[in-house]
Amino acid sequence: MLKSYPLSFFLFILFFTPTISFGSYFEEFGTKADSLLYRYQNADSDREKLDLLSELVKVIHYSDSAQKYYPEAIRLANKLGDHELEAQNLNRLGVYYRNMNLQEEALKLYEEALVISQKNNNPVQIGHSLNNIGQIYFYKDLFEESLEYYKTAEANFLKVDNKEGLAYNYTGMSPVLGALGKNKEALEVINKAIAIRQEQGNERQLLVSKFNRSVLLMSMGEYNNVEEDILNLYHYGITYDKIRAIHALEKLVELNLATGKISQAVQFAEEAKALHGQRPNSESIIEIYEMMYELYFDRGNTAESKNYLALLEEEKEILSAERIKNYLAGLTIKKQKDEIAALSRENELMQSNQKFKMYITFALLMLAFSLFVALSIYYRSYKKEIFNIRRLKEKQLKIESQAAELNRLNIEKDKIFSILAHDLKAPLDSLWGMVKLINEDNLSQEEFESYLPILSQNLGNNSMLLENILIWSRSQMRGMNSQFSTFNLYQLVEQNISFLSGSGYYKDQILENYIPKSIEIEADKTMLEIVIRNLLTNAMKFTSAHDKITVALEEEDRFYTVSVSDQGIGMTEAGLSKLFGHDFYTTSGTHHEKGTGLGLLLSKELVEKNRGEIWAKSQIGSGSTFCFTLPKS
Template structure:
C-alpha cells in the first residue's frame, strides 16, 4: 500500500500562524507590570499601555487579546484616539485569522483599508500583514502578496527587522503553497533572523523542511525537521515540534524504517495533546494505522484507525476522515469481513462526495471574495479617474472661466451618469451571482442527500455480487427496496429538472384551453397501482365545467405532485375527493384527502425554499421540492395555491387558474 508523502496545505497554514504578527515578545514579568500599571492610569497613557498588553497577547492567548482589544476600542473612542482604534482592530483581525475566520477578518479590516492615512505607521503595517494572512489562507494569493508587500515597505522604512523577517517568512510560505520551492528557498536563505527571535527561527526550520521535501532532498528535510525537535517548550515551539514529528514519521515510513516512524508519529500525537488539538492528531494516527496494515498487523491497524475515525467524526475533519474510513474498508476486506468492508466502502464514497461539495463551496466563496475585492478596486480606480479628469479640466481652464465651467459641468455630469450606470450593472451582477449561488446550493443539497441513496444501494448490490457475499434469498429481499428507491428517484429527477429549468429562466409558459378534469383522470391512472396498494379510494366530481386557460404541461406537473402527496400521507380506507367551484374569471380546484394531515406550525413551511418534508404513512421519502414547484407553476399561470388542514383529520389543497386568456409572465 502506498503512503501519501506530502501534505503541505494544512501544515503551512500553521507555519504562517506562528509568525502572523509576532515581533519582540515581552517577558512575563513585563506583562504583569503593565497590568498593574494599567490599573492606575487614565486616558491616553492607559490606551498606550493596553496597546502594549494587546501586542503581548496576540499570538499567546486569543481570548485575552480579544478582551483587551475591545477595552482599547472603548477607551480610544472616548478619546478620539485613531491609533488606538486601529491597533485594537488589528488585534481582532489577527484573532479572526488564528481561529480560521478568514472572511470575518477581511470584513473587519476593509473599512480601515479604505481610509487614507496621513502617516503610514506600525499599526497600519500590521493591518496589512494580518489582512494578507487572511487572503492567503483563503487561496487568494495575488491579493495576499499585495498586502504583504505593502506591509514590508512600511516595516523597511521603520527599520523593524523582525517584522521584515515575518513578512518574508509568510511570502516564502506562499511560495511553498504554490509549490514554487526554488523561490521559497531564496526567500528563506536571505532572511536575517536574530538569535532572540525563537518563534521565527523554529518556524523557518519547519518551512525549510517542507521546501526540501518539495525538492526531493529528503536528507536536508530530515535534518531541518530534527533541528526543530531541539527547540524549547513554548506553545509556538511545541506546535512546530508536532508538525516536524509528523513529517519525520512520513519520511521514515517511505524508507520503510517503521520503528523510527512509529516513534515520531507517537511524539507528534503527544505534542498535539499538549496543544489540545484533537483534529491534528488524525494525521499521525493514520500514519500509525497504515504502518500496522503494511505489516499485516490487522488488529492493531483497526484499533488505531477506529480511534482516528472517532476524532474525525467529532471534529468533522473530512479529508483525514475519508482517508481513515478507506483504510478501515481495506482492513476489513483483508480480514474477509465483507459486510463491514462494504459498509465502510460506501461511507468512504459518501465522505468523498461531501468533501468535494465542501471544496466546491469553498471555491465559490473564494470567487465571491475575489469578485468583491475586484469590484472595490474598480470603484477606487473609477473615483481616481474622475478626480484626475476634474483636475485636468481645472488646470486647462485658463482661457475662459465660462468655458471651463461648462466643460467641468459636462464632464462631471457624464462621469456621474457613467458611475451610476456602472454601479447599477455591478448591483445586477452581484444579485445574479447570489441567485446563482443559492440555486447551486439547493441543487447540491438535493443531489447530495437524495440522489446518492439509491446509487449507494445499487453500488452495494454490485459490490456484494462481486464479492459473492450474498445468496439468492438476500438478493430477493434487496430488489424490492431498490425498486422503491428508484421510483422515488424518478419522481425526484422529474421535479428537479422542471424546477431547475424554471429557475434558470428556461421554462416558458405556453397557455391553451383544456379540461383540467381530463388531467386528473390521466394522473389517477398513472398512480392507480399506488392507490390500490394502500386501498385508497379516489373520486373526481366533474359535474361542473373544468375548462381552464393555462400551460397544460405545467399544470400536469402540479396535479401529479399533489396527488402523489395525497397517496403518500393516506393509508388504508382513506379517500381523496377532487372537485371545483367557479368564480368570476377563475376556476378553484380542491383536492381533499382524509389522511394524516399537517401540523399547524408546519403549514407555513410548505411551498417555500426550506424544502420541508416528512415521511409518509409507510415511510415513503420526500424532498419538499414538489410543492415549491407547484407554487411556482400555478403563479406563473396567473393563479394561487394554498392548503387547509387539521392534523390527524386530513388536508385540502386549493389552487386557482384563469378560465380566459391572460398576460403570462415568462
Template structure:
C-alpha cells in the first residue's frame, strides 16, 4: 500500500511539474506576442491558473478582457469573461460571478462557441448550487454535459458529470448521484485521463456513508486521497479528511477518527478553510463526547458555534448580493427587450410606409411586397401565439400556487378560530370568576368564611389560567421561531421539584399521593426552560385526570447512554382513537377533555411536549387505557462524566 501511494505521489508531482513548465513557457512568450495571438495566450494562462493561484489568474484574466475588448474579438471576450466569472465564484463574489458567467454564455451563444457555452453553463450551475437551487443547477450541468459529449471534450464531460452527481447527493437522490459519479469514473477510464477522479470518489463515498456502508465509504475516501488528479487542493483534501474521520467514528474506531479529524483541523486552521473546519469541529465534538471527554467536546462545539455564526452571516450577505445582482441583470434584460420591441415596431412602420410607396409606383412589386408582408405578419402572429401559450402555462402554474396558498391560509384560519375559541371561553371564565369575587370583596358583600369556601376553587382556576397562558405563549413563540434551543447539562431532579412546588396546590386539593423514584446526581442534555414546560404539562395532566385519593408515580431509570423519565397516573386514561391521534399527528389542536374535577385545558399542552422534546433531541412515548390511566415516557441523552471534558460543527465549492 505504501509503495502504491509513493508511486502516485511521484506521478502527481510529474504531472504538476509538466503543467508548471507549460505555464512558464506561456508566460515567457506572452509579452512578445501582439493582438489576437496575445489575447489567446492570456486566456489560456488564466484558465491554467484559475485552480492554482486565484490572485495571479485574476491579473491575467483582466489583461485578457481589456485586450479582447480593444480588439473587439467577441470569442476572446466571452472566454475572458468566463474565466473571470469562475475566479469571482471561487473568491465568493457571487453577484459578479453571475454577471460575468451570464455575459460569457450570451456571447458564446451568439458566436456559436460551444466549448465556452459548456464552461459558462458549469459556472452558472455552480452559482445555482450555492443558492441551494439544485434542480436548476442540475439542468445547467446536464446541458453542459450534452455539449461536452457532442464536442468529445473529456474535461467538460467529466466536470459536468461530477457536478450533476454532487447536486443529486445534496438533494437526497442518492441513486442518481451514484450513477453519475460512476459514469464520471467510466469516462475518465475511457479517455485515459484523470480529470476530477478524486471528486468522483468523494461523491461515491458520501453516498456510501449516507447508506451506512462504512467499510466501503472508508475505502473510497482513502482511495480519493491517493488518486492522481489534474490538480490537488488542500481544501479538497481537508473535505475528505473530515468525512473519513466521521466514517471511522461511526464504525467504532474513535482513536483513528480523532487522528484524522485533528489532521483535518490543522489543515483547515492553517489555510483558513472555514467550511471544512465547520464540519471538522462538529465531528470532533461528537467523537469526544462519545468517549466521555466533555472538555474537548465542549471546546470543539464552541468553536463550531462561533464559526457557524460567522459563516451564516457571510453566506446570507453574499446570497443577498447575488440575488440583488441577478435581479438587476433581469431588470436590465427586460428593459433591453422592451427597447428592442419598440425598435421592431418602428421598423415595421417604416417597412409599411416603404411598402405603400412601392405599391403606388410599381404594380408588380405591390403584389410581391404585400405577400412578403403578409408572410411576415403570419410568422409574427405564430410567435405571439406561442408566447401567449407560454404565458397561459405560467398563469396556470401561478393559479396552482395560489390554490396551495389558499389551502394553507384555510388551515391557518381554522387554527386562528380555535385559538380565539380558547381565548374567548377557556380563558375568559377564570378571569370573570376572579373579577366577580374581587367585586364582592370590594363591596364587602363577601365575608372571610365565604371567601375561604371558594378560595381553593378560585386558586385552581387561576393556576390553570396561568398554565394555559404560558402554554399559548410558548407555542406561539415556537411557531414564529422566536427562540433558540440551548442544550446544556440539566439536573432533571431540580426541574421536577420546581414543577411539583408549582402544582402542589392542585395535588393537595385532590388529596393525591405523588411517589418519586428518581436517581440523584445524574444530569441530562436538555434546555432548562423547555424541559420545565414539558414536565409541568405532563404532571399537570396526570393530576387533572386522576381521581381523589389516587397516586401519581414519577420514576426514572438509566438505559445505556440515556435517562428515561416516566410519569404515570391511574386516572381516566384515553381512548385508543385519541391516543393514536396524539401519536401520529404532527400537530393538531385537540379538543381538551375535562378533568375529574371539571378542570379545563386548551389542547396545546401535548403538542408543546412533543415539539419541545423533539427540539431537544429527545423522545416521547404514550401508553394509555381507558379507566386504567396513562403512562408517558421521556428519553434524553445522559451527560457522561469522566476525567476529561469534550465538545460539539464548508459548503463545498463546485469544481
C-alpha cells in the first residue's frame, strides 16, 4: 500500500543539517580541524584569530563541537568591523539552533545577520539570511511568506551571479512550491539546482539534489527513471553516511511497493532495519515500519504485521524520548548562553583590571612613586578583586540554583509524562479498540451506544486534564504573567456552571450561583476561570445525583472570599493535609473517575498569581468547601 507523499520528508532531507555524524566527519576533516584549532590557539592578532576561527567552524559545521566557537567568532568579527564574517557566523549559529528545534532563537540570529548584511550592502549574505528565514517560515507552514523570502534571496544571488547561493536557494524553494501545489515550477527550480551543482562538480550536493528531484517526482505519481538517482544516494550513503543510506532505502521501499515489486521492497526494508541497528535513524525507519505493517496487514499476514507494529511502537517511543531530550538540552543551552555571555564580560573586566595593575606597577617602578601611593593603589585593587571574587561566587551560586531548578523541572516533566502515559492512554486505547471493532463489523449498534457515555466521560475528563497540563507546563517552563482586567464575577461563574452542566462530569447535581450579580473584580480573567472550573469539576467528581453544589462570596474590608461547597463524600484530615502540596494527590470520584491532583496545584498557583490565598475544609460524609481570596480593586 503506497502512502501519500509526506511534506515532512522534504523538511528532513533538505534541512536536517547534521546528516553526517561527527565521527565520520572527523575522519574526513579531523587533521585539518586539528591544525586550524592549534593555529588559532597560538595566534597573536585578533585578525588572525578571526580568520582561523571562521575557517574552523566552517570545517566542523556539522558537529556539536562547532557551537562553542561561534560566539567568539561573532564577537571578534564585530570588534574588527568584519561584517561579512559576522553575518556569516550568525547565520551558521542560527542553523545550529534550528537543528536543536529552537526555531525562534534561530530566527533572531537570521534576522540580526540580515540587518547587518543590508546595512553593509552585501547581497550574498543578504541572500543566505533570507534563505534561512524562508526555511523557518516553511517549518511553520507559512508557505506564501516562505516563497516570498526565497524569491527575494534569489534576486540578491542573481545580482552578483553567486552560483553556490543560487543552488541552495533553488533546493530550498522547490519543496515550498511543491507544498503550494506548483509541482511544475518545483521541478524546474530543482533542475536548476542540479545544473549548477553539475557545473561546480559538487558530488555530494549533486546526489542530494537529484534524490530530492526523485522524491518530488514520486509525490507527483511519476515512478519511471527515479530509481537510479535514489540508488546513487544509497551507494554514497553506504560508504560515507549511513543516515542518508536509510533515507534512500525508505524511498526505495515506497517506490517498489508502488510499482508492485513486493519482494524487492521487503529486501530493502530488511536492509534498512540492519543499517538502523548500526546508525539509528528513527524518522526514516518509522516510515519503513509503517509501510511494512500496512503491507502485511493488507495481505492478512498477522504474525509479520504484529511484528512490524511492535517495532513501530518501540521506535516511536525512542523518537519521542530523543526529541524530549533534545528539547531539554536546547533549553539548557539557551540558559547557558546567557550565562556564558555574562561570564565573558566579567572575564574581560578582570583581564582589563590585570593589565591596569601591571601598568600601575611599571609606572611605580619607573617614577619612584611614594610607598604611600603604591600601598593605596594596591589596597584599592585588592578590594576590587575581593569584590569580583564575591560576584563570581554569587554567579556560581546562581548557576547551581538554576541547575537545581532544571532538575526540579525534569522531575515535574517525568510526573507529567507518567500522567500522559497512564491517564490519557486508557481512554484513547478504548476509542481505538472501538474503531477497530466497528471497522471489523464486530460491534452492534446497541453495544456501540452503551459505550458512548463511558467514552464521552473519559474523553471529557482527559480534555480538562490536558488543559490543566498544558497551562501548568507553560507556567513551570516559561512562567505566566497575570493580565489584570475588571469583569463581572457572577457572569464568569454562571458561564462555567452552564458549560459543566453539559459535560461528562454532570450527574444531575444541583448547581447554584450565589455570587451577587453586581460584583466586579480586578483579576486575570483567564486564570480565574480555570480556578472556578477546576473547583467546580472537583466538586462534581465527588458528589452524586441531586447533591447540591454552591458558589458563594463573602466581602471583607480589603478582599473577597469565594467559596465552592458541595454535599459530597468529603475527605479525611490526612487527605486535607496533602492538598496543595508539592505532590499530585487524588482519589477516585463517586463514579470511579480518575484524576491527577494537578487541577488543585494549578489552582493554587493561579490564585497566588492573582494576589490571593486558597484553602479547603472538609469532613467525611459532610462534603467539602474550597475557598480562595481575591483583593478588592
